[in-house]
Amino acid sequence: MILVMPMNRLGYLKPENFQEHNMKFEFENPTHLVFGAGTLSRTGEIVSRYGKKALLVTGGGSVKRNGTYERAVSSLNASGVTVVECSGVEPNPRISSVIRGAKIARNEGCDVVIGLGGGSAMDAAKVMAAAVNYEGDPWEMIAHGQDNRRLPTSALPIITIPTLAATGSEMNGGAVITNEKTTVKSFVIAKCLYPRVAIVDPELTLSVPQDQTAFGICDLITHVTESYFNGADGTPLQDRFAEGVILTAMEWGPKAIADGENLEARAQVQWASVVALNGWVQIGTAAAYPVHMIEHVLSAHHDIAHGAGLSVVNPAWMRFASQARPARFAQFAQRIFGLSLQHPEDKEAAMEGIDKFEAFLDSIGCPTRLSQLEIGDALLNRYAQDIVKIIHDEEGRLPGRPPMHEADIVKVLRSAL
Numbered sequence: 489m490i491l492v493m494p495m496n497r498l499g500y501l502k503p504e505n506f507q508e509h510n511m512k513f514e515f516e517n518p519t520h521l522v523f524g525a526g527t528l529s530r531t532g533e534i535v536s537r538y539g540k541k542a543l544l545v546t547g548g549g550s551v552k553r554n555g556t557y558e559r560a561v562s563s564l565n566a567s568g569v570t571v572v573e574c575s576g577v578e579p580n581p582r583i584s585s586v587i588r589g590a591k592i593a594r595n596e597g598c599d600v601v602i603g604l605g606g607g608s609a610m611d612a613a614k615v616m617a618a619a620v621n622y623e624g625d626p627w628e629m630i631a632h633g634q635d636n637r638r639l640p641t642s643a644l645p646i647i648t649i650p651t652l653a654a655t656g657s658e659m660n661g662g663a664v665i666t667n668e669k670t671t672v673k674s675f676v677i678a679k680c681l682y683p684r685v686a687i688v689d690p691e692l693t694l695s696v697p698q699d700q701t702a703f704g705i706c707d708l709i710t711h712v713t714e715s716y717f718n719g720a721d722g723t724p725l726q727d728r729f730a731e732g733v734i735l736t737a738m739e740w741g742p743k744a745i746a747d748g749e750n751l752e753a754r755a756q757v758q759w760a761s762v763v764a765l766n767g768w769v770q771i772g773t774a775a776a777y778p779v780h781m782i783e784h785v786l787s788a789h790h791d792i793a794h795g796a797g798l799s800v801v802n803p804a805w806m807r808f809a810s811q812a813r814p815a816r817f818a819q820f821a822q823r824i825f826g827l828s829l830q831h832p833e834d835k836e837a838a839m840e841g842i843d844k845f846e847a848f849l850d851s852i853g854c855p856t857r858l859s860q861l862e863i864g865d866a867l868l869n870r871y872a873q874d875i876v877k878i879i880h881d882e883e884g885r886l887p888g889r890p891p892m893h894e895a896d897i898v899k900v901l902r903s904a905l
């Protein structure tokens with residue numbers, strides 16, 4: 489997504505521009521989306537348009553256990569595409585894995601990269617594809633507070649095949665990578681990281697366990713609550729898009745959790761996860777992602793599931809942010825949970841809406857307290873310092889509505905203990 493407006497160098501609006509943003513934007517998403525049950529069988533036909541030797545990037549092995557890997561390889565081979573394997577990408581993918589994969593791709597002369605798995609396999613595949621021809625240390629692509637960040641400008645063609653409805657990485661130009669040596673988990677967003685094709689086959693999500701399904705639902709909902717609560721004023725259509733994603737996920741998510749084999753529910757949840765972060769919902773909002781930034785630091789330190797961390801941070805952050813902007817949270821309460829408002833800034837209704845949202849997360853099996861993730865209060869200041877080190881405005885605050893000082897971050901996390 490390319491946005492043209494008064495923004496700082498990191499790409500989000502300054503607080504003084506929230507009200508006068510006025511729908512100025514450019515939008516492009518070049519990823520070709522192939523969606524539907526059974527589309528995995530088209531992998532070979534699709535990949536062969538882009539290359540003859542594919543680096544196939546996977547995670548911990550579930551795709552091998554459930555036969556997805558073998559089916560993908562058969563399809564690739566039948567279309568004349570040779571496969572070079574790069575397996576074992578961690579749930580929070582590490583820069584060392586990126587470097588390992590890029591080396592394999594370079595040594596083997598791969599001309600296309602496939603990310604088959606959850607967000608971690610896809611994100612690692614994207615950055616590997618860019619790292620193949622990147623001069624120097626690929627960690628320099630990732631935002632970690634450095635002065636001279638060098639974004640990648642080219643990458644091998646990327647194909648994504650998600651096996652989990654969650655990250656939306658399959659159809660955007662972003663990736664999140666962890667540096668295990670410095671305990672920093674952060675992002676890169678670049679045009680060359682958009683996949684050429686996303687093959688989204690909801691059948692591949694049928695075997696996802698209940699907890700991972702629930703974490704994915706929380707992740708996709710959080711992708712749109714970030715822009716809903718942190719975006720510019722005056723984007724009524726984007727509000728409705730976001731509400732549509734949330735309501736769809738809340739309707740179909742519990743069905744997918746109750747019956748993992750319910751293909752219709754799996755398909756609706758997966759479509760919601762694609763739409764939640766392919767840029768469409770966020771057009772014109774120029775939103776920062778404070779809840780994600782806070783969660784990334786938690787999972788960098790504790791290696792927890794991203795969606796589980798978000799489930800704890802998001803309601804706690806909402807209670808904090810609603811104080812500064814009750815009307816927005818009252819709108820959320822009214823439109824998502826049908827609560828009636830006494831007036832547009834009804835703080836009581838706003839709080840009740842957040843309580844109901846938290847109760848929904850709890851009902852699908854997501855944690856809502858840090859203690860459930862076995863995270864105590866020992867490192868709260870360290871998390872806050874790490875977060876603003878990665879991203880901060882001119883006043884040293886984490887961007888968002890409202891921008892957060894380190895003390896605010898500590899306060900939010902403390903409220904979630």
Ligand SMILES: [Fe+2]
Pocket residue numbers: 655707708710711780794
């Ligand atoms: Fe996320």
